[in-house]
Amino acid sequence: MVDWVYDELVLAADLVSRNGWTGVRAASPEAQALSTLLRRGQLHDGEELPANFRSPSSIQRKTYDLSTADEHYEGRPTRGGRLDAPVIAAFRAATAEMQARAxxxxxxxxxxxxxxATDDEDEPEAREGGILEHIARRRERDRGLRTRKIRAVLDAGGTTACEVCGFDFGLTYGERGEGYVEVHHVRPLHVTGATVTRLDDLALLCANCHRMCHRGQWITPEDVRALLDHG
Incomplete structure (x- = not known):
């Protein structure tokens, strides 16, 4: 049995949210379409998948797991996974935003x-955050994009100091740190779109503040600044 990853649950919960907060039947066009999409295996790259992987019947079961994990469900819940309740709760709390994510x-x-799949223990959030997190991190590591962002900031009279805490690698480490800073994709890709990154979507951050933005649920540099102010 292959565990459902976060993105798969979001796609299944999206169907639930559009179906009166109940599960969908295997024969429905929605279940058939999601099965076809997930059976490509793109969210389980490199894994050996069984022949019945994400069949329409499994889509039906998972959508009912999600719907019965909903706090508004009055019956007996099915035996779903540990992420079912948090995902359906997220859809209840911010339906439009989560549908946009889907x-x-x-x-x-x-x-x-x-x-x-990743063995990078230093960045467990990269896989937990799903494919949008993976795309965002890949863009943040794009050397050309980073160079253009830094140049734009300097041309506008700014500095390469962290936009959250003000840490400046050059001032602290001298020549070795001069010009070094990390770039962070400020807004989630379900807001900005998954195909184009504008320089205005990027912020210059030190390594510590950058990690805090990515740790757990995606938060903005402004959120991290608030943590510093009230820490």
Missing amino acids: AAIRAALDAGETLP
Whole structure:
């Protein structure tokens, strides 16, 4: 049995949210379409998948797991996974935003993106955050994009100091740190779109503040600044 990853649950919960907060039947066009999409295996890159992987019947079961994990459900819940309740709760709390996330995930998969398995223990959030997090991190590491962002900031009279805490690698480490800073994709890709990154979507951050933005649920540099102010 292959565990459901976060993005798969978001796509399944999207169906639930559009179906009166109840599960969908295996024979429905929605279950059939999601099965076809997930059976490509892009969210389980490199894994050996069984022949019945994400069949329409499994889509039906998972959507009912999600719907019965909803706090508004009055019956007995099915035996779902540990992420079912948090995901359906997120849809209840911010339905439009989560539906937009689902649309962005579908767009990324349709564009051929995959979610690679990672052994990088330093960045467990990269896989937990799903394919949109993976795309955002890849863009943040794009050397050309980073160079253009730094140049734009300097041309506008700014500095390469962290936009959250003010840490300046050059001032602290001298010549070795001169010009070094990390770039962070400020807004989630389900807001900005999964295909284009504008320089205005990027912020210059030190390594510590950058990690805090990515740790757990995606938060903005402004959120991290608030943590510093009240820490």
